[in-house]
Amino acid sequence: MRKKLSEMMYGEEGIVKSIKESLKGKIAGMGIRVSKKVKMQTKQPIKGPVVIIIDKAETSLGLGLADKILVEVRDEDSVNGSS
Amino acid sequence: MRILLMGHPNVGKSAVFNRLTGARVTESNYPGTTVDYTKGRVRIEGDSFEIIDVPGAFSLEPKDKAEEVAVKMLEENKEAVAICVIDASKMERGLYLALQVIEKGYPVVIALNMWDVAQDKNIEIDVEELEDILTVPVVPVTAISGEGIRELALRIKEASLVKIEKIIEKAGN
Amino acid sequence: MLDLEQRWELIDKIAKRTIKFGKYRHTLKDAIAEITVKPLTGIPIAIAVLYGFWAFFVAFAGFFTDGFLVKLFDMHWLPWLQEVFPAGKESWLYYIFVGDPLADNCFEAFGMLTSGLFVVIGVVLPAIVAFYLVLIVLEDSGYLPRLAVLIDTVLHKIGLHGYAIVPSILSLGCNVPACTACRILETKKQRFIMRTILAIFIPCGAQLGIMLKVIPETVGWVILYLLAGYFILGFILSRIVPGESPELLLDIPSYQRPTFSNVGRKLWVRTSSFFTTAIPFVLLGVIIINVLHLTGVIDWLATGLGPLLSGWFGVPKETVGALIVAFLRKDLAVAQLSAIEMTKYQMVTSVVLVSIYFPCIATFVMLLKEGGVKGFLGSLAALVATVFLYGGLLHLIWILLGVA
Numbered sequence: 001m002r003k004k005l006s007e008m009m010y011g012e013e014g015i016v017k018s019i020k021e022s023l024k025g026k027i028a029g030m031g032i033r034v035s036k037k038v039k040m041q042t043k044q045p046i047k048g049p050v051v052i053i054i055d056k057a058e059t060s061l062g063l064g065l066a067d068k069i070l071v072e073v074r075d076e077d078s079v080n081g082s083s
Numbered sequence: 084m085r086i087l088l089m090g091h092p093n094v095g096k097s098a099v100f101n102r103l104t105g106a107r108v109t110e111s112n113y114p115g116t117t118v119d120y121t122k123g124r125v126r127i128e129g130d131s132f133e134i135i136d137v138p139g140a141f142s143l144e145p146k147d148k149a150e151e152v153a154v155k156m157l158e159e160n161k162e163a164v165a166i167c168v169i170d171a172s173k174m175e176r177g178l179y180l181a182l183q184v185i186e187k188g189y190p191v192v193i194a195l196n197m198w199d200v201a202q203d204k205n206i207e208i209d210v211e212e213l214e215d216i217l218t219v220p221v222v223p224v225t226a227i228s229g230e231g232i233r234e235l236a237l238r239i240k241e242a243s244l245v246k247i248e249k250i251i252e253k254a255g256n
Numbered sequence: 257m258l259d260l261e262q263r264w265e266l267i268d269k270i271a272k273r274t275i276k277f278g279k280y281r282h283t284l285k286d287a288i289a290e291i292t293v294k295p296l297t298g299i300p301i302a303i304a305v306l307y308g309f310w311a312f313f314v315a316f317a318g319f320f321t322d323g324f325l326v327k328l329f330d331m332h333w334l335p336w337l338q339e340v341f342p343a344g345k346e347s348w349l350y351y352i353f354v355g356d357p358l359a360d361n362c363f364e365a366f367g368m369l370t371s372g373l374f375v376v377i378g379v380v381l382p383a384i385v386a387f388y389l390v391l392i393v394l395e396d397s398g399y400l401p402r403l404a405v406l407i408d409t410v411l412h413k414i415g416l417h418g419y420a421i422v423p424s425i426l427s428l429g430c431n432v433p434a435c436t437a438c439r440i441l442e443t444k445k446q447r448f449i450m451r452t453i454l455a456i457f458i459p460c461g462a463q464l465g466i467m468l469k470v471i472p473e474t475v476g477w478v479i480l481y482l483l484a485g486y487f488i489l490g491f492i493l494s495r496i497v498p499g500e501s502p503e504l505l506l507d508i509p510s511y512q513r514p515t516f517s518n519v520g521r522k523l524w525v526r527t528s529s530f531f532t533t534a535i536p537f538v539l540l541g542v543i544i545i546n547v548l549h550l551t552g553v554i555d556w557l558a559t560g561l562g563p564l565l566s567g568w569f570g571v572p573k574e575t576v577g578a579l580i581v582a583f584l585r586k587d588l589a590v591a592q593l594s595a596i597e598m599t600k601y602q603m604v605t606s607v608v609l610v611s612i613y614f615p616c617i618a619t620f621v622m623l624l625k626e627g628g629v630k631g632f633l634g635s636l637a638a639l640v641a642t643v644f645l646y647g648g649l650l651h652l653i654w655i656l657l658g659v660a
Contacts, residue, residue: 025260029091057507058508060404060405093507107521113509183257207278208275212273
């Protein structure tokens, strides 16, 4: 199932599927790109930023930026089953 | 010849700079520590060269002032040789910047820094193969202890211009 | 040049042929990285870290200042100097260098060689060393970016984002390098807001150190009032300054154990730059003030500005001297306030005024250098409005509480 990066749950993992053009170049150098495995490390309360892990590197993005990234995650059942 | 020390923030660039020049630039563990550049001199086999510690940048599409300085330094030093310092445990994203510098037409030497950390993390990098594909010198370095710095210095003069098409061709087969 | 996709495609090919990832073992570092950034554990840890920072600062500075240096200066240096100083006690030379001949402590004497040296070495130096020691360990460990993530939501409200915590904390050491550190913020608007509110509201390490000594019971309230001002002015500026406030986009480095040599070297660099920049200014400040006293300029200004100071701000007119010297050094200005007769509440107002009224000259220059003429004038306008409104507000609060 596809969802925005900003909608991922704590600890959830997925594969980056698309990044809005306006953000692509800005985060490329940080190693965030399509087809990479991404893990949601934390989400801060009150619409705070998210922290994700790609290639063992942690990056923090504001929620609005995280909205611009689409991720493919395994469907709900298997996520619940594995966590 | 002028040498530019390029790389992401927090890859130990300042440590490499200190090791090469004997300077005592301090470092901090957060992006954007060095918003200005530092100059020094490095002696290689009796010759002395100017070396510039460029502020850390993730790519050549600047998003803040420190990165703007990095891009400006490149543009102002068209004849320079670049040492691209890469965190060996985060090599892919490091290569992104290194390739950009190569594409811009600078002779490059790659320093795979934090080699010890990468080994602790069980990351194996085939340096010879990497060198063969990129056709630029690639030197594993642990700047904190000084390991590999001598070789890095000696191989700066091997840096030469590489066409990106050639790298694509070599990587392809 | 390749486009982004082509470049990544190439990197994928290269990586496939050259990198092998072995089994990854989770380490203690990973565990610490996780708990310090997750809100449930991270926020209590952040509070503990910042409180620990403050507690260490107070304890360390107090230990050296009250334990050794006050005794050294008051019991040995001052009496000795009063004894051996070659010029007569009535002479102007004595007044400038030694100060009040009847003083029995280095705070009140207010000579260049008494109060001047005492402020710099006796009070401020231990504070600076204590502050930088903790700051450097925080910097080198990699904790600051995590703190930035935790505080992002709050700083968003004032047009900044979490990473503004870096210039803000650096500013608590010295506002000058903090102005340069504002460059890590992405837009002109953010940098302007940051520079302006830190120059006005964040007291530097030297000032903190002297405040601890002069107003130990009320220093917490002063800091709270300044902190509130930081947010209020930030909030207002974020609404009226045109431009964008982009969101946080921050690479978080792995934790590292700070190395002894780097910490030591940095501590030395910063302490010695404090010495070379602070000492001449403090000593010069004492001379200027004493000369202005001797020539009657201070009295003249005090009479002229008296109605404003006592009417609007509710502080004694004698504070005018401290306000003048605040332009050179904030620490010296607070020290000077300690010698003026006033109530506890007036003291709080005076210290707040000294803090928000004009940054020291070095910071002033940085505002111009980093902000350009336009940015500088903007900061200046914000500053003047702040001094009158926010300084006056404190007087109003005291009136309402019935203690003015």
